[in-house]
Amino acid sequence: xxxxxxRALLPAIFLVAFATGCCRLPVYTPAFWNDGGTVQFNNNCxxxxxxxxxxxxxxxxxxxxxxxxxxxxxCNPVKNAAIADGLIPLPASGQCPKDSLGEECKVxxxxxxxxxxxxxxxxxNGMWTHKPGGGRATNLDNSLNPISNPETAxxxxxxxxxxxxxxxxxxxxxxxxxxxxxxxx
Amino acid sequence: xxxxxxxxxxxxxxxxxxxxxxxxxxxxxxxEKEGLKVTVLLFSGRPDPVYRLAGSEMLDxxxxxxxxxxxxxxxxxxxxxxxxxxxxxxxxxxxxxxxGIPVRFAVYRGAIEVRGEKTKFLSDEGGTLESFLLNQxxxxxxxxxxxxxxxxxxxxxx
Numbered sequence: 001x002x003x004x005x006x007r008a009l010l011p012a013i014f015l016v017a018f019a020t021g022c023c024r025l026p027v028y029t030p031a032f033w034n035d036g037g038t039v040q041f042n043n044n045c046x047x048x049x050x051x052x053x054x055x056x057x058x059x060x061x062x063x064x065x066x067x068x069x070x071x072x073x074x075c076n077p078v079k080n081a082a083i084a085d086g087l088i089p090l091p092a093s094g095q096c097p098k099d100s101l102g103e104e105c106k107v108x109x110x111x112x113x114x115x116x117x118x119x120x121x122x123x124x125n126g127m128w129t130h131k132p133g134g135g136r137a138t139n140l141d142n143s144l145n146p147i148s149n150p151e152t153a154x155x156x157x158x159x160x161x162x163x164x165x166x167x168x169x170x171x172x173x174x175x176x177x178x179x180x181x182x183x184x185x
Numbered sequence: 186x187x188x189x190x191x192x193x194x195x196x197x198x199x200x201x202x203x204x205x206x207x208x209x210x211x212x213x214x215x216x217e218k219e220g221l222k223v224t225v226l227l228f229s230g231r232p233d234p235v236y237r238l239a240g241s242e243m244l245d246x247x248x249x250x251x252x253x254x255x256x257x258x259x260x261x262x263x264x265x266x267x268x269x270x271x272x273x274x275x276x277x278x279x280x281x282x283x284x285g286i287p288v289r290f291a292v293y294r295g296a297i298e299v300r301g302e303k304t305k306f307l308s309d310e311g312g313t314l315e316s317f318l319l320n321q322x323x324x325x326x327x328x329x330x331x332x333x334x335x336x337x338x339x340x341x342x343x
Contacts, residue, residue, distance in 0.1 A: 044229060044230055046230055115331065117229070132268065135273045137268070138269075156270070157341060158271020159227070160270060160271040162229075
């Protein structure tokens with residue numbers, strides 16, 4: 001009797017396990033990141049872009065042993081480090097991979113050459129949001145305008161200017177905040 | 186009870202393993218924290234500049250600034266830290282538990298946010314405390330020359 005129950009539940013268990021492991025578009029949920037404490041100060045733009053809380057101020061490539069130097073804060077080195085983490089460059093179709101269960105999240109990389117990098121992510125509503133380092137997650141750019149296009153967003157201020165737009169990539173995110181599936185560290 | 190010479194190294198190794206397992210700090214004694222941990226909230230991706238502010242003269246200066254700061258009862262934001270790219274203020278952690286200094290406070294553009302059971306906001310008149318902490322970051326080399334030049338020249342300051 002007990003075995004029959006187990007057998008009946010198996011497909012459901014597999015389905016739940018499979019569905020929770022697949023890629024979904026994130027929902028803008030700033031309260032998760034903006035706690036004014038551990039989450040906010042230990043998760044940066046790369047954590048937010050990949051929608052993955054690690055509390056380590058994650059760095060592109062670090063999970064694969066790549067350590068970016070300050071001089072490597074340029075488009076290609078940061079992009080390649082992100083590829084090592086599992087992100088993929090946006091296909092020529094302009095669409096991130098999708099299947100019947102969900103799709104990968106579009107993220108955008110910009111750099112202040114030789115100084116720093118920054119990531120944006122595209123949420124379920126089609127708008128872009130970001131988390132500037134240990135600051136708060138926001139849907140506004142440096143001119144306090146909502147971000148419909150990271151290429152034209154104001155990315156300068158406070159002694160930094162992320163002048164170089166490096167392009168788009170795809171990340172296996174989640175609709176549960178902080179639970180993205182890329183291997184970042 | 187007698188332990189043979191052959192077995193002695195094994196017994197000792199076992200004893201060390203047991204000690205390490207039972208005592209988490211075994212072999213990893215942390216040096217005592219000195220002064221305050223100061224983080225300049227500057228970058229988005231790479232780690233922010235961090236330094237320690239120590240010495241009675243330096244710490245007295247911080248204490249005096251905090252004691253002299255008047256409370257801002259009309260501060261209308263949840264925090265002094267802005268949600269923008271670039272410089273976002275300075276975060277100070279009193280992780281050494283120094284008396285007379287809050288456990289954590291942040292300072293940005295004339296305002297000080299003191300974290301505690303109840304968050305309160307103070308005035309940093311003329312940005313004195315913020316300038317002092319920022320200049321210390323430059324003097325101690327926590328902020329690299331390129332960034333120090335930008336700060337000095339006001340590059341991308343708007």
